[in-house]
Amino acid sequence: MKREWDLLHTPGPTPIPPSVDRSMSQPMIGHRGEKCKELMQDIAPRLKPVFGTSGDVLVITGSGTSALESAVVNATQPGDEVLVVVAGAFGDRFAQICQTYELNVHRLDVTWGEAVKVEEVTQALQENPEIKAVFVTHCETSTGVMHPVEAVAEKVKEVSEALVIVDGVSSIGGAGLNMDASGIDILVSGSQKAMMLPAGLAFVAVADSAWTVIDQNPRPRFYLDLRVYRKQLMAGQTPYTPALSLLFGLQEALRLLEEETLEKVYERHALMKQMTREAFQALQIPLLVSDGEASTTVTSVRPETFEAEQLRKLAREEFGLQLAGGQKQLKGEIFRVGHMGYSRPANVLQYIGIIEIILKRLGHTFEPGAGTAAAQAAYLDFTRED
Numbered sequence: 227m228k229r230e231w232d233l234l235h236t237p238g239p240t241p242i243p244p245s246v247d248r249s250m251s252q253p254m255i256g257h258r259g260e261k262c263k264e265l266m267q268d269i270a271p272r273l274k275p276v277f278g279t280s281g282d283v284l285v286i287t288g289s290g291t292s293a294l295e296s297a298v299v300n301a302t303q304p305g306d307e308v309l310v311v312v313a314g315a316f317g318d319r320f321a322q323i324c325q326t327y328e329l330n331v332h333r334l335d336v337t338w339g340e341a342v343k344v345e346e347v348t349q350a351l352q353e354n355p356e357i358k359a360v361f362v363t364h365c366e367t368s369t370g371v372m373h374p375v376e377a378v379a380e381k382v383k384e385v386s387e388a389l390v391i392v393d394g395v396s397s398i399g400g401a402g403l404n405m406d407a408s409g410i411d412i413l414v415s416g417s418q419k420a421m422m423l424p425a426g427l428a429f430v431a432v433a434d435s436a437w438t439v440i441d442q443n444p445r446p447r448f449y450l451d452l453r454v455y456r457k458q459l460m461a462g463q464t465p466y467t468p469a470l471s472l473l474f475g476l477q478e479a480l481r482l483l484e485e486e487t488l489e490k491v492y493e494r495h496a497l498m499k500q501m502t503r504e505a506f507q508a509l510q511i512p513l514l515v516s517d518g519e520a521s522t523t524v525t526s527v528r529p530e531t532f533e534a535e536q537l538r539k540l541a542r543e544e545f546g547l548q549l550a551g552g553q554k555q556l557k558g559e560i561f562r563v564g565h566m567g568y569s570r571p572a573n574v575l576q577y578i579g580i581i582e583i584i585l586k587r588l589g590h591t592f593e594p595g596a597g598t599a600a601a602q603a604a605y606l607d608f609t610r611e612d
């Protein structure tokens with residue numbers, strides 16, 4: 227049985243704000259009627275600032291992976307040379323999608339837990355001048371690294387004609403990207419991470435530079451043909467039946483982001499990162515990622531004195547606190563704390579307090595309250611008005 231007091235702190239799905247929940251229970255409407263048109267025409271422009279673009283943000287009914295796949299099928303042709311930065315499970319997924327669609331994939335493998343360096347990307351482009359697109363993940367959710375995708379995009383634009391395609395599934399809504407200014411051509415995201423919604427919506431922001439390639443691309447595609455989504459969006463429509471309840475929820479989620487302001491939303495995520503990291507440091511438990519490369523939406527912790535899986539199990543059983551484990555090569559090595567979307571500094575104080583109790587149970591040696599005190603100090607420091 228699902229306990230309603232469970233505390234969901236996985237890096238997706240994430241908790242849903244009550245007002246978003248209520249919005250999603252509105253009565254169903256016809257998707258070819260006036261009301262749906264109003265809904266789409268309301269949502270479309272309000273998504274743009276969240277993606278840092280003045281271009282189109284298309285909404286597909288599908289999970290985040292459908293947005294990744296749509297970028298690949300629309301912007302590439304079989305045999306194209308592409309560069310994929312692989313620094314974790316999601317970079318690897320992008321590479322797999324590219325392979326599936328018969329691209330000539332150059333993998334730029336980066337140690338899991340580290341960010342790619344801009345020079346590594348430019349070097350790969352110099353070695354392979356035929357590369358037509360560079361795929362990179364913004365927040366690599368499997369490790370908690372945030373790659374410098376804006377700097378990568380700027381540099382790629384300087385030295386080549388390649389498109390820059392960014393997976394922002396676990397960052398958009400929690401961390402800002404200036405898509406237009408940095409030269410990112412396609413930025414994709416999903417609904418169930420920092421966007422405060424259930425899974426089911428995929429977002430694809432497309433810059434004019436990418437439309438040129440997409441419009442001329444002869445590759446066959448149907449459900450994920452972005453040209454059809456753009457055409458329908460202009461008429462306030464979607465090509466196929468949209469997930470209407472999620473669109474109602476999206477309308478409210480956007481209102482919440484606007485009310486708080488995006489700037490404050492991003493600051494709140496940076497604060498939660500800081501509080502979480504300083505707490506684990508004070509508890510003498512190593513973090514997987516360095517300060518400068520760590521994500522503001524998810525923190526990976528690599529314990530040495532106890533089993534990560536044991537902590538996750540006890541936290542879940544005793545307090546209903548849901549944390550994520552490691553994926554693939556990091557399975558059993560790390561646990562991950564999601565602090566994105568409908569998550570606030572108060573929640574950080576709560577999960578750190580819980581984790582301290584579990585650490586006692588596991589026999590980890592630390593000064594009682596040290597984690598909580600460090601999180602409190604980080605909070606006070608961050609919010610101090612000088």
Ligand SMILES: *Cc1c(COP(=O)(O)O)cnc(C)c1O
Nearest residue numbers: 289290291316365367395396416
């Ligand atoms: C969650 C996630 C995805 C998409 O996953 P879906 O299960 O298809 O929604 C893609 N990339 C990243 C970085 C993610 O965190």
